[in-house]
Amino acid sequence: MNCISITYKKAPLEIRNRIAFDQSEIESFYTQIDGQCVLLLTCNRLEIYFEIPMEAMEEQLCQFKGLNRDDMMPYFATYTKAGAIRHLARVACGMDSMVLGEDEIYRQVKEAYEQARTLKKTSYTFNTIFQMVMKTVKQIKTQTGLSSTSVSVGTLAAHAVFDFGAKTVLIIGISGKIGSITAKNILAKPHIHLIGTTRQHHSDLFATYPQVQMEPYQQRYTLVQQADVIISATASPHYTITKTELTKWIDEKPRLFIDLAVPNDMDPHLQELPHCSYLNIDHFQQLAKTNNKKKQGYAQRAEVVIDQRVSDILKELRMHDVIADLPQMKEKGIESFVYSLRKTDSYEQMDAIVSWLEKWVNNA
Template sequence: MNIYVSGVNYKTTPLEIREKLRFSTEEQKSALYEISRLSSVNECVLLSTCNRTEVYIYSEDTSFDNSLIEKILCNIKGLNIYDFKKYFYVYSKTKAVKHLFKVASGLDSMVLGEDQILGQVKAAYELSLELGVSSGVLNTLFRDTITAAKKIKTNTGLSRNSVSVGSLAVKLLDDIYGQQLKDKCALVIGVGKIGSIVLKNLDSRGMRRIYATNRSHGKAEDLSKAYSSILPIDYNERYSVINKCDIVISSTSSPHYTITRDMLEKHIISKKKRVFIDLAVPRDFDEALGEMPDISCYNMDHLKTVADENMDRRIAEAAKAEQLIDGFVEDYEKWYAFRSVLPIVKDIQRYAEDVVSEKINYTTAKLKCASEEDKELVKATITNTVNEILNKLIYSVRENGSKDDMQAYFRCLRDAIKEN
């Protein structure tokens, strides 16, 4: 299979590098356009999240050079490929296919079994569809992957009591404050998917004062209607509100810092210990915040430790998911292999049509007493019967044999009809 993936993720790459290779939707479009222009690329999909950036490629070139992809990604982000090349991994063929199934199912996530990645995989695929840079091979792969991920979530306990980055952030606060968390005051900046999960989990801890802000004020207002503990504020009030808060959590897609050290120092009056948790990639908080007295800063990479502590109970379910994935990968490989024998299948079908047509014409010519209507009925019956038998045989070989056996069987049939 000429399927490849090049990428970086939280396993191979620290946050300060990942954030430089995080692509906005517009940047994804630019990258896909540049990649699709390569003569060796037939199809492409770009997945970019807070924990990974990966490009999936289908190429009819058996010696495809993945470094071309890495160069394009770095060029678009204004990075020197020689400084970043060491962080990229490359998978090909079955390993690349299995990697995508694991990614979409949450098996390759920092938070094992998390749900958000499936939506991100689907969005990446739909963007490539929209741009016309994905077709038969990757379309089938991504559709199969999305279907498989849903089945895995249904048939295993991997996503039961779902854990996400947002819930891990609140688990970190549990570890820091214990039972005292409910008496603390928090500010949540950004109320998208992650921010909403944070707010829901903070509210479930019984916190009575939770401020929420977003550049678009409506989202925070909506959440305040659902949870009485949430107080929406204007985005421009965030610094003054921090004076009242013990906890600040930010998860926006802003290209700029939501909190800087200079501005924070100008606004903070009350002196007390504060916890800042940055759930954004690129980061929302100025790195210099960690140098300020009484402030403890945490980011996405710190959450990996919390995730590892919660992993044990999911490992058994992950093993079940791996077994299911092996079956899905095998099915895709069979589909892919069947593509290579389609010309042979069509030759066999044409051969059968020619033989049947010849025999029917010979037989009906002798049925001098039969009406034309009866002759047509005989033709239709014999043709349909032969097609039904042939299709069943083709389907059986495709579904029940290994991909190598399937190719061998069809080649034997091709050789047999050539002899005739």
């Protein structure tokens, strides 16, 4: 198996846009390729796994997209044989992603393989490789914390909401980048009532999540009364919540205030109020750094698993070749095989085979 990879690591967005495929192009491309082929497309990468010679695929890909091969070569990363299998495993596990250990790529790899299989662009070799890689991903998810350890500030803030046991959450500045990311993470868990304030009248977020209760920014203190957790993530030059004003509105219900803005959105003195807890962006950035160090450790474990599984895949493919030759082996007999060991390339090669045979005979 060979692989051509065009990703965010070497190719800027302009190049990735030029090489991107739409759905109709994918099927058309498959019809033009001889042999097995799997085309993986995500927002940050295009990868082709194939069995024809590398140069032939480079030429066909560029010709199909109307691009000059020489111009595109600096953006290609190429892998062959065991290297291609190992790269596929790392990609599917999220080891090659912008966010280390992200889960979405596994689904994308699986769907790419299933589409190629449906279009009859895979046979024994690719089916074995992709199916064993899928099992490798599941093994890594089970045995390491690579995918379960969050490093995104928005995700970490959402986990703080969950840990607090919040039933109602208010996000001030929900239509901003951090606010919308945090909202999406919170909405992933059912039974949380989410309220958002924004000075804007439109946001794509709320077309996707109509269950979000939108209110004017000016009503934020009234809304604080309803909320268990209050998150602020605006670009306001002034505090969105101050200690002095807040004392006029809140009762003794425990509340968590989360400030995700730089500079601070909330008055840090909020934490001096009874029943109020306060976390700011520094807390989550430090937590992200700690988690990232953990992820690096988990990634090292994952690399060990990947190396072992790549070896297993190569053995499985090689055994398939041996089984195909069994009838001829039976005809020649074991004696002929043993005497032929004198023709091996080196003593080390012969010794390895003989040692394995001795171990096999003694354990038979």
